[in-house]
Amino acid sequence: MSQAIATSNRSDGSDESDTTLGAAGSSMPAPHPMNKSWLESHAGSVCPVGRHRMASAQHPRTYATQSKGAYASMVSTPNAKPSSPPTSAQTRTPGSGLGRLPLPPAKEGPGFDFEHFYHDELALKHDQNTYRYFNNINRLAQRAPMGHLANSEAQEITVWCSNDYQNMSRHPRVLEAMKSTIDKYGAGAGGTRNIAGHNKHVEHIESVLARLHRKDAALVFGSCYAANDATLTVLGSKLPNCVILSDSSNHASMIQGIKHSGAKKMIYKHNDMQDLEAKLQSIPVNTPKIIAFESVYSMCGTVGPIEKTIELAKKYGAITFLDEVHAVGMYGPHGAGVAEHLDWMLNASMPPGKLKGTLMDSIDIITGTLGKAYGNVGGYIAGSNRMVDLIRSFAPQFIFSTTLPPAVLTGAATAIEVLMESNHTRQLQQIRTRELKHALLNNNIPLQSNPSHIVPVLVGSAEKAKMASDLLLTQHGCYVQPINYPTVATGLERLRITPTPEHTSTHVAHLVDALKQVWQQLGLRTVSDLLAAPQDGTDKLAELFRHSQFKEDNSPLWSDAMLTLPSELLRGSNSAALRCQCKASPVDHFFSVPPLGVHA
Structure with missing residues (x-):
């Protein structure tokens, strides 16, 4: 068993909540009163990840020191009466979470009691099953998708939840480009873009990104978290x-x-x-409006309705802001994302560069990552010259940040170019995703069906999701991360699986067998259980499962024809055979081959 590094801080925005892991404990308490109106307005959401709740779900507290600096009370709700007696941390009821963490010593002297404040915030995370544990997983460059735990290099594990979707972090061309760059230019950029940190490497990758998305310009940030934050803040x-x-x-x-x-x-x-249009109708036509949405939603795998959103934006005079973080490198004939993918034939017929009349051309602002499918780190925006220059000129997240290292920029640019040139790793990854989804449902293991490469296996309990993850790792050598509140709504906890091109049918069979054993061992709900549940709206997990299974628009984004492979290759082939077939299938022949005839 690995030694876990415990922390309550979220990870860098480039990895966002992919590393969320639930802790065992009591169920989530009732939502804070200040969130009631938001929760009511968002009831019935297909993918209720609760992320807008994160921005406002604060727990107001009052800390004051008494005569000897003793820790004072916590006010649990904003409506608490001033005369209510304080509840000391030392006298809370057992099981409140405070017993799991040793209390700090009493504060000496005057002033705010910071250590008790830190203690209570962490205890609250435990109570809510949102405390984060980091597993020490070390992925191997020459053995993808394998890795090892911190203290046992000899015992390899299969990594099933990496966001290195295309294994570009280990691609020979990427590694060679990074090695040669670091030998010549050193480790760091040497400054911000304004002071000594602007160089040919960053100019090159911004040019590549602009061509990829068929836009005038692009701007690179230290992470896509910074890119999204900066762009929406400035605009x-x-x-x-x-x-x-x-x-x-x-x-x-x-x-x-x-x-x-x-x-x-x-x-x-x-x-x-319908809800978006109703809100657009309520805004005066001359008021500046931005519609912000994603192409692939990372925790549920649903896909944003790009074409319809563009139509509404044009109808009501809005601009569109599309986050393609979980789609770049994964979709489209050149890997530009879902917006490119939906106009496959037109985009496949033309090399990267300006092309009018496509959905991608109609999106005003596209944001993406240099991590995930591109296997590196960083984020970016792409759009018109004036928009990009505005963000460059006013965004403090850009102005006051050191430029990404030259080797990182070169490696990311190389990965983008590799994935522009060929679709074979995208095809392999999609085939493995179909194979896994199909095998899970055939073995009575419930998942939230979707058109994308994300495989959310539904558990419905933070405690059991954590237990399932631990059993998979320690007993079966499979690393799968559990996802819980606030990344997903309470009661919809899950294991999030992301197959890569390097996973084989043997890997898939081993994982499915391991999941079957864990499901039986923990008594987790199966497909049969969820289908048999009452359809009265009280069972959120069953409702989500049924809704996802019977949605009309859940066909894979990568159609049978796009995959270009005969159906027999889907059963029992290894990645080498699939890669050979994919390399022999040029882009412009995708729609001339028979369908696979296999559906996830």
Whole structure:
């Protein structure tokens, strides 16, 4: 068993909540009263990840010191009566979470009791099953998708939840480009873009990104969290009386940018175009409006309705802000994301560069990452020359940050170019995803079906999700991360699996067998259980499962024809055979081959 590093801080925005892991403990308490109106307005959301709740779910407390600096009371709700007696941390009821952490010594002297404050905040995280434990997993460059634990290099594990979706972090061309760059230019950039940190490496990758998305310009940031935050902050604060319409399942970086901007926000139900249009209709036509949404939502795998969102934006005079973080490198004939993917034939017929009349051309602002499918670190925006220059000129997240290292920029640019040139790793990854989804359902293991590469296996309990993850790792050598509140709503906890091109059918069979054993060992709910549950709206997990299984628009984004492989290769082949077939299938022949005839 690995030694875990415990922390309550969220990870860097580039990895966002992919590393969330639930702790064992009591169920989530009732939502804070200040969130009631938001929760009511978002009831019934298909992908209720609770991310907009994160921005406002504060727990107001009052800490004061007494005569000897003793720790004072916590006010649990904003409506507590002033005369209510204080509840000391030392006298709370057993099981409150405070017993799990040793109390700090009593404060000596006057002033705020910081250590007790830290203690209580952490105890609250334990109580809510949102405390984060980091598993020490060391992925091997020459053995993907394998890794090892901190203290046992000899015992390899299979990593099933990495966001290195295309294994570009270990691609020979990427590694060689990074090694040669670091030998010649050193480890760091040497400054901000304004002072000694602007170089040919950053100019090159911004040119590559602009071509990839068929935009005028691009701008690179230290992370996509910073890119989203900075862009929405600047636009929302600069545009007069701006209103930002945000999908309820948007990432925390977008929510933070909206908050920082001070602009009015309107949150529409996840992927609900009727709700979005109703809100657009309520805004004066001449008021600047931004519609912020994602192409692939990382925790549920749902896909944003890009075409319909563009139609509404044009109808009501809004601009579109599309986060393609979990789609770049994964979709489209050149890996530009879902917006490119949906116009496959037109984009496949033309090399990267300006192309009018496509969905991607109609998106005003695209944001993406240099991590995930591109296997490195960093984020970016792409759009018009003037928009990019505005962000470059006003965003403090850009102005006051040291430029990414030359080797990082070169490695990321190389990965982008590799994935522009060929679709074979994308095809392999999609085939493995289909194979896994199909095997899970055939073995009575419930998942939230979706059109993307994300495989959310439904558990419905933070405690059991943590236990399942631990058993998979310690007994079966499979590392799968559990996801709980606030990344997903309470009661919809899950294991999030992300197959890669290097996973084989043997890996899939081993994982499915391990999951079957863990499901039986923990008595977790199966497909049969969820289908048999009452359909009265009281069982959130069963409702989510049924809804995802019977949605009409859940066909894989990568169609049978796009995969270009005969159906027999889907059964029992190894990655080498699949890669050979993929390499022999040029892009412009994708629609001339027979369908696979296999559906996830």
